[in-house]
Amino acid sequence: MIPREVIEEVIRRNDIEQVIGRYVELRRAGSNLVGLCPFHSEKTPSFTVFRNTDSFYCFGCSAGGNVITFVQKIENLDYVSAVTLLAKNAGVEIPDDRSGDDRGPSRDRVLRMNVDAAKFFRACLLEGDDAAPARAYLEKRELSGATQQHFYIGYAPGRDRLVSHLKGLGYSEDEMCAAFLASRTSKGRIYDLFFNRVIFPIVDTSRNIIAFGGRVLDDSKPKYLNTSNTAAFRKSRSLFALNYARGHCAERLLVCEGYMDVVTLHQAGIENAVATLGTSITEEHARLLSRYTKRVILSYDSDEAGVRATSRAMSILDGVGLEVRVLTMSGAKDPDEYVKKFGADAFRRLLEDSSTGFEYKLSAALSRYNLADTAEKIRAVREATEIIAEYPSSVERDIYTSRAAARLEVSAQSLSEDVEKQRRAIVRKYAAGEMSEARSVAARYGDRINTEAVSNVKAVSAEEAVLGLMLIYQEYRDEVARGGVELSSGDFRTSFSRKVFDRIMDLNASEGGFSTPLLGEFFTPDEMGRIESMEMRRRELTGNGMDVFRSAVGALKSAGREDGGAEGSLSDLIAEKRRRLDEERRKRGLGR
Numbered sequence: 001m002i003p004r005e006v007i008e009e010v011i012r013r014n015d016i017e018q019v020i021g022r023y024v025e026l027r028r029a030g031s032n033l034v035g036l037c038p039f040h041s042e043k044t045p046s047f048t049v050f051r052n053t054d055s056f057y058c059f060g061c062s063a064g065g066n067v068i069t070f071v072q073k074i075e076n077l078d079y080v081s082a083v084t085l086l087a088k089n090a091g092v093e094i095p096d097d098r099s100g101d102d103r104g105p106s107r108d109r110v111l112r113m114n115v116d117a118a119k120f121f122r123a124c125l126l127e128g129d130d131a132a133p134a135r136a137y138l139e140k141r142e143l144s145g146a147t148q149q150h151f152y153i154g155y156a157p158g159r160d161r162l163v164s165h166l167k168g169l170g171y172s173e174d175e176m177c178a179a180f181l182a183s184r185t186s187k188g189r190i191y192d193l194f195f196n197r198v199i200f201p202i203v204d205t206s207r208n209i210i211a212f213g214g215r216v217l218d219d220s221k222p223k224y225l226n227t228s229n230t231a232a233f234r235k236s237r238s239l240f241a242l243n244y245a246r247g248h249c250a251e252r253l254l255v256c257e258g259y260m261d262v263v264t265l266h267q268a269g270i271e272n273a274v275a276t277l278g279t280s281i282t283e284e285h286a287r288l289l290s291r292y293t294k295r296v297i298l299s300y301d302s303d304e305a306g307v308r309a310t311s312r313a314m315s316i317l318d319g320v321g322l323e324v325r326v327l328t329m330s331g332a333k334d335p336d337e338y339v340k341k342f343g344a345d346a347f348r349r350l351l352e353d354s355s356t357g358f359e360y361k362l363s364a365a366l367s368r369y370n371l372a373d374t375a376e377k378i379r380a381v382r383e384a385t386e387i388i389a390e391y392p393s394s395v396e397r398d399i400y401t402s403r404a405a406a407r408l409e410v411s412a413q414s415l416s417e418d419v420e421k422q423r424r425a426i427v428r429k430y431a432a433g434e435m436s437e438a439r440s441v442a443a444r445y446g447d448r449i450n451t452e453a454v455s456n457v458k459a460v461s462a463e464e465a466v467l468g469l470m471l472i473y474q475e476y477r478d479e480v481a482r483g484g485v486e487l488s489s490g491d492f493r494t495s496f497s498r499k500v501f502d503r504i505m506d507l508n509a510s511e512g513g514f515s516t517p518l519l520g521e522f523f524t525p526d527e528m529g530r531i532e533s534m535e536m537r538r539r540e541l542t543g544n545g546m547d548v549f550r551s552a553v554g555a556l557k558s559a560g561r562e563d564g565g566a567e568g569s570l571s572d573l574i575a576e577k578r579r580r581l582d583e584e585r586r587k588r589g590l591g592r
């Protein structure tokens with residue numbers, strides 16, 4: 001069996017767009033890529049690559065999955081051979097042959113060194129004679145002992161004490177430098193990189209300590225020092241506290257500027273907060289975030305730099321299809337200060353009020369154009385039109401139209417006409433999506449993957465809703481594991497769904513936790529396609545909150561009783577889908 005770290009690394013290092021691009025000519029369509037499906041013959045592209053989830057799906061033949069599934073299917077390989085091929089492609093070593101290469105320490109070695117360093121920093125904070133100022137600092141920031149333990153906060157005394165500690169454990173100087181724990185002077189003397197700083201270990205979602213962030217105790221510079229890129233860490237795709245927040249972010253996720261904001265918020269019970277690490281949000285961050293949530297609230301400092309960072313982040317997050325909101329605070333410069341001044345409940349209210357971000361979106365869009373130039377101004381108007389047309393409420397559209405018209409110095413009436421035209425196009429597109437839903441329902445008759453689907457129509461529909469939510473959200477997997485939502489294998493009527501459920505729960509309980517690609521070991525590529533479609537269909541819906549999950553589980557339990565093995569008719573099924581879509585349509589304000 002190939003270790004999960006290797007599988008995760010193989011997926012990380014093989015860009016799905018590049019791999020599939022070798023076989024399929026892809027072109028951009030919004031935040032996704034489309035092309036002609038290599039698995040069935042077609043003239044118009046229905047094969048889609050989703051950049052934000054690193055997955056693919058064909059709306060024509062239901063092939064789908066991740067990069068490993070794709071290689072399995074196209075090269076006709078079993079799971080292990082496909083992983084091996086991709087590992088070779090990306091220069092990922094599949095362990096067992098201990099090879100000492102000279103390209104620096106392996107990811108594993110760096111991770112082990114990080115654990116030893118974290119333990120050392122932690123011990124220094126708790127026991128070090130010279131750590132009194134660090135302890136005083138954390139106390140001043142009002143971080144409880146429990147919080148400090150939870151985040152495993154430590155103290156780096158410097159003076160090469162880490163270097164000699166790690167030497168004692170058998171690490172070489174070169175390894176320490178490669179792990180960004182030490183560096184060399186021009187004369188070649190080695191020294192601790194983190195010196196007189198409070199240390200925050202950065203932990204990934206597989207619970208590895210991948211890096212460290214260090215904050216000074218006073219006002220000296222730089223205020224924050226973070227690990228640079230190493231074999232175990234890429235700052236452009238790592239987020240502080242995502243390991244904790246991933247279990248609390250089905251509804252929304254809060255992105256802050258600094259660790260201190262995040263630590264304070266978690267301590268106050270607001271556990272869906274993360275921070276980037278000494279960098280502004282990248283496209284990789286955005287894609288990572290979109291795996292865990294649909295809605296992001298940005299909470300940057302309210303200074304000028306913060307405002308600029310906010311509008312940049314908005315367009316990046318928008319680009320992967322996330323709904324973005326912006327938190328506006330008054331009376332405090334950052335969340336840390338706000339919570340301490342006004343309390344956690346006040347901050348929660350702030351979250352509810354977070355603006356829809358129209359002003360940010362508009363400013364970000366307009367800043368790209370020179371409005372004095374007629375051609376550019378026309379493009380700016382078109383972009384403003386597209387932004388406004390996305391709002392379901394006609395009142396909101398009216399308000400934003402007049403604001404944008406004033407900014408652009410065009411007539412509000414003509415802008416409004418453009419907006420409404422664009423709005424009708426969106427509604428039409430939605431209707432087309434509805435057709436393809438109905439087709440996919442029809443396709444279930446003659447289901448080759450879940451052969452029991454035909455006689456358990458309602459149950460399968462509910463099963464796939466529940467599984468879709470569990471595939472995406474850690475929160476729901478944990479809730480089921482804890483027994484907060486009562487759900488067990490026995491509630492699933494079809495053995496395919498039951499098997500998916502069991503594997504999800506097994507992996508969720510395993511050390512590194514669950515991720516969809518890991519299912520590839522237990523399911524055929526065709527089955528992975530079905531799993532991908534469950535996940536994808538849920539992602540397309542807006543409300544995926546706990547109430548939705550509970551009602552889906554309720555529907556599953558009662559559907560099981562209603563179907564009772566009797567054959568449901570296709571027209572019943574389509575009627576039910578239509579009801580669900582109508583409701584969705586109402587929620588989004590897409591009236592007929």
Ligand SMILES: [Zn+2]
Pocket residue numbers: 037038039040047058059060061062063
């Ligand atoms: Zn296809």
